[in-house]
Amino acid sequence: MRPMSRLSEIGEKEAVHRIQELVSERGSSNNIGPGDDAAAVDMGVIYLVATTDIMAQSTHVLPGMSFWQVGWSLAAINYSDIAAMGARPIGLLVSMGLPRDFESKDLDEIFRGILDCCEFVGGELLGGDTKETREMTLAGSALGTVGKNQILLRRGASPGDLLCVTGSVGLAAAGYHSLSKGLSFKAAERAILEPQPKVREGVLLSSSGVVTSCMDVSDGLSSSVYTLSGMSEVSFALDFDEIPVEGEVLQVAEAVGLDPTELSLYYGGDYQLLFTIKPNGLDKLTDLLGEGFSVIGKVQAPGENVLVRGREIVKLENRGYEHFR
Amino acid sequence: MRPMSRLSEIGEKEAVHRIQELVSERGSSNNIGPGDDAAAVDMGVIYLVATTDIMAQSTHVLPGMSFWQVGWSLAAINYSDIAAMGARPIGLLVSMGLPRDFESKDLDEIFRGILDCCEFVGGELLGGDTKETREMTLAGSALGTVGKNQILLRRGASPGDLLCVTGSVGLAAAGYHSLSKGLSFKAAERAILEPQPKVREGVLLSSSGVVTSCMDVSDGLSSSVYTLSGMSEVSFALDFDEIPVEGEVLQVAEAVGLDPTELSLYYGGDYQLLFTIKPNGLDKLTDLLGEGFSVIGKVQAPGENVLVRGREIVKLENRGYEHFR
Numbered sequence: 083m084r085p086m087s088r089l090s091e092i093g094e095k096e097a098v099h100r101i102q103e104l105v106s107e108r109g110s111s112n113n114i115g116p117g118d119d120a121a122a123v124d125m126g127v128i129y130l131v132a133t134t135d136i137m138a139q140s141t142h143v144l145p146g147m148s149f150w151q152v153g154w155s156l157a158a159i160n161y162s163d164i165a166a167m168g169a170r171p172i173g174l175l176v177s178m179g180l181p182r183d184f185e186s187k188d189l190d191e192i193f194r195g196i197l198d199c200c201e202f203v204g205g206e207l208l209g210g211d212t213k214e215t216r217e218m219t220l221a222g223s224a225l226g227t228v229g230k231n232q233i234l235l236r237r238g239a240s241p242g243d244l245l246c247v248t249g250s251v252g253l254a255a256a257g258y259h260s261l262s263k264g265l266s267f268k269a270a271e272r273a274i275l276e277p278q279p280k281v282r283e284g285v286l287l288s289s290s291g292v293v294t295s296c297m298d299v300s301d302g303l304s305s306s307v308y309t310l311s312g313m314s315e316v317s318f319a320l321d322f323d324e325i326p327v328e329g330e331v332l333q334v335a336e337a338v339g340l341d342p343t344e345l346s347l348y349y350g351g352d353y354q355l356l357f358t359i360k361p362n363g364l365d366k367l368t369d370l371l372g373e374g375f376s377v378i379g380k381v382q383a384p385g386e387n388v389l390v391r392g393r394e395i396v397k398l399e400n401r402g403y404e405h406f407r
Numbered sequence: 408m409r410p411m412s413r414l415s416e417i418g419e420k421e422a423v424h425r426i427q428e429l430v431s432e433r434g435s436s437n438n439i440g441p442g443d444d445a446a447a448v449d450m451g452v453i454y455l456v457a458t459t460d461i462m463a464q465s466t467h468v469l470p471g472m473s474f475w476q477v478g479w480s481l482a483a484i485n486y487s488d489i490a491a492m493g494a495r496p497i498g499l500l501v502s503m504g505l506p507r508d509f510e511s512k513d514l515d516e517i518f519r520g521i522l523d524c525c526e527f528v529g530g531e532l533l534g535g536d537t538k539e540t541r542e543m544t545l546a547g548s549a550l551g552t553v554g555k556n557q558i559l560l561r562r563g564a565s566p567g568d569l570l571c572v573t574g575s576v577g578l579a580a581a582g583y584h585s586l587s588k589g590l591s592f593k594a595a596e597r598a599i600l601e602p603q604p605k606v607r608e609g610v611l612l613s614s615s616g617v618v619t620s621c622m623d624v625s626d627g628l629s630s631s632v633y634t635l636s637g638m639s640e641v642s643f644a645l646d647f648d649e650i651p652v653e654g655e656v657l658q659v660a661e662a663v664g665l666d667p668t669e670l671s672l673y674y675g676g677d678y679q680l681l682f683t684i685k686p687n688g689l690d691k692l693t694d695l696l697g698e699g700f701s702v703i704g705k706v707q708a709p710g711e712n713v714l715v716r717g718r719e720i721v722k723l724e725n726r727g728y729e730h731f732r
Contacts, residue, residue: 087510087511087512088507088508088509088510088511089505089506089507089508089509089510089511089514089539090507090508092511094537096511097511097514097537098537100511100514100515101514101515101518101535101537104515104518104519104522105518105522105532108522108525108526108532111531113498113531113533120534121498121500121533121534123497123498123533123550125450130455130497130550132500132533132534132548132550133500133534133536134500134501134502134534134535134536134546134548135502135536136502136503136504136536136537136538136540136544136546137538138504138538138539138540138541138544140540140541141538141539141540142538172448172455173438173446173448175446175457175458175459175548176459177459177460177461177502177546177547177548178461179461179463179544179546180414181414182413182414182415183413183414183415184413184414185412185413185414186412186413186414186417186421186422186425187412189414189422189425189426190425190426190429193426193429193430194429197429197430197433200433201433206436206438207430207433208438208446208448208457209445209446209457209458209459210423210426210459211458211459211460211461211546212419212422212423212426212461213461213462213463213466213467214414214463214466215461215463215465215466215542215544216463216465216541216542217540217541217542219461219463219504219540219544219546221459221461221502221504221536221544221546221548222502223457223459223500223502223546223548225448225455225457225550
C-alpha cells in the first residue's frame with residue numbers, strides 16, 4: 083500500500099486545495115483569492131484584478147490550431163478571468179517556453195494573435211519572457227481594475243435571485259468533436275479555436291448594480307453551477323428548456339452520437355459568464371445586454387442543485403473537465 | 408539557401424526585438440516597457456510594476472536543486488525585476504505545467520519555497536494555475552508599486568554619474584561550477600540555488616532621490632553594462648580593482664582553471680542591482696545602504712565601454728548568457 087500522492091491520483095482540485103491550505107497558513111490580508119476567477123488586490127478605491135493561465139503544446143493545442151489562434155486563445159482565457167470579476171483590462175504579461183528549433187515566423191503569428199485579442203478587449207501587451215523548453219508552453223497573466231463596490235465575486239448569490247448566462251453553452255464542446263471527426267461545423271470550431279472573452283459584458287454586469295455573483299463557465303456549466311453554489315452557500319434549480327444552445331450543438335451531437343445535454347452541461351471551453359441577479363434586476367440588465375443573456379434558473383436555499391425538465395426534477399451531476407485525472 | 412528563421416539561429420535578443428516591433432506597430436501609451444526589467448502601468452500617482460519569468464525542468468533546474476529551491480528561485484527572479492524598478496512588491500501569480508506523475512509532496516515543497524520568498528520580500532502569493540505538461544514548467548508574474556517620481560529605469564544615467572553595484576558579482580557563476588564539479592563551496596552554491604532579490608535595496612535606492620538608472624545583473628555584469636549604456640546613451644569606464652568579488656569566486660576559479668574575471672563579468676545569475684547615482688549622491692547612499700554597495704566605475708559621454716586595469720584600458724567585451732543559442 084502507498085498513500086495517494088501523484089497528481090494523476092489526487093487530481094487538479096485536490097492539488098489546488100492543498101496549495102490553498104499552504105497559503106492560508108501564512109495569514110490573511112485585505113486581498114481576495116485564491117478561490118475566485120482572479121485575485122483582487124486592495125488598492126484603496128479600486129481593486130487590482132490579476133490572474134494567470136498556462137497552456138502547453140501536448141495538452142492544450144488542438145490539432146489544426148493555427149499559431150495565431152494559440153496566441154489569441156492564451157490572451158482570451160486570461161482576459162475571461164478578468165471579465166468574470168467585472169474588471170476593465172489593463173493588459174497582459176506573457177511567458178513563453180519554446181524549443182530551440184521553433185520557427186520565428188510562428189512566434190510572430192503567436193504574438194499577432196495575442197496583440198489582436200488585447201486590442202479586442204482594450205488591453206495592452208505589457209511585457210514578457212522567452213526561454214528554452216522542450217515543448218511550447220505559454221503562460222499569460224492578465225491585469226485589470228474594477229471599482230471597489232463593483233467587483234463581481236463567486237460568492238454573493240441569495241435565494242430568490244435569478245441565474246443567468248451570457249451567449250450560449252455547448253458550442254465549444256461541439257467544436258471539439260467537429261474538429262476531432264473532421265465535420266467542419268464552422269461556428270462550433272471557431273468557438274473552441276478562438277474563444278471570445280466576455281469583457282464588455284463583464285463591465286456592463288459590474289456597472290449594473292444588480293449582479294450578485296459571477297464566474298466564467300470555462301470548466302463547464304454544471305461544474306460552474308456547483309462552484310457558485312459552494313461559494314455562495316445556496317443551491318440552484320436550472321430550467322432545462324431555458325438553457326441556450328445553438329443549432330450546431332444539436333447537429334454535432336447527432337453526428338457523433340452524443341446527447342446534446344452532455345455537450346452543453348458537462349464540457350467546458352465556452353468562456354461565457356454565469357451570474358446571478360437580484361429578482362428585480364431583470365429589466366435593468368435587459369436594457370444593458372439586450373438579448374445577450376438568458377435566465378436559466380433560480381437561486382434557492384442550500385440543498386441539492388437540480389435540473390428541472392418539464393415535470394421531472396433530477397439532481398444536476400457534479401462533473402466537468404478536470405486536469406491530471 | 409534558407410533565410411535564418413529558427414530561434415536557435417536568431418537567438419533570444421533578436422526574437423525579443425521582433426516581438427517589440429510587433430508591439431510598437433500597435434501604437435503607444437503612457438506605460439513603460441517592454442525594454443525595462445518590468446513594465447510600468449500609469450495608475451495616476453503611482454506606477455503598477457509588472458514582470459514575468461519562466462523556468463523549465465530541462466533547461467533551468469540545476470542538478471541537486473531541491474523543490475523548495477525551485478519555488479524560491481521562481482519567486483526570486485520575478486521579484487528581482489520588481490526590485491530593479493525600485494518598487495515595493497504586491498505579490499506573485501504562479502502558473503505551473505506539471506507532468507501527470509509529479510509527486511504532490513514535491514508540489515508542496517515548491518509552494519513552500521515560493522511562499523518563503525514572498526515572505527522574505529513582503530509580497531503575497533496572489534493566485535495561480537496548474538495544468539498538465541510533459542515537463543515541469545513554472546511561470547511567475549510579480550506585481551509591485553512605486554511612486555511615479557521614484558521609479559528606477561534603465562535610462563537616465565548622465566556623464567559624470569557614478570556606476571555602482573549591490574553586494575558582489577561572480578558568486579552565482581562560481582556556485583554553478585562548484586555544483587558541476589562537486590566542489591562544495593557553500594556560499595557560492597547557495598548564491599545560485601537560492602538567489603536573494605534585492606527588494607529592500609531597490610526601495611532604498613528609489614527613495615534616495617540620487618539614483619539615475621538601475622537594472623538587475625541577472626544576465627551578467629558586462630551584458631548589463633551594455634544594456635544600461637544603450638538605454639541611457641552613455642558609455643561606462645569600469646574600474647577593475649573596484650569590482651567586488653568574494654573569496655570563493657577566486658577559489659572556485661582556481662579549482663576549475665578559469666579566469667575569475669570570466670566568472671565575475673561574463674556570467675549571470677547574481678541578481679544584484681547595477682545602478683548609477685548623481686556625483687554628489689554618494690554620502691546619501693552610504694547613509695542608506697552602508698557597505699551594501701560598491702562604486703565600480705563612472706559614466707562618460709557616448710563611446711566604447713571600457714575596463715580600466717591599472718594603467719591598461721581595454722574594451723569591455725559585450726557578452727553574457729543568451730537563451731536559444
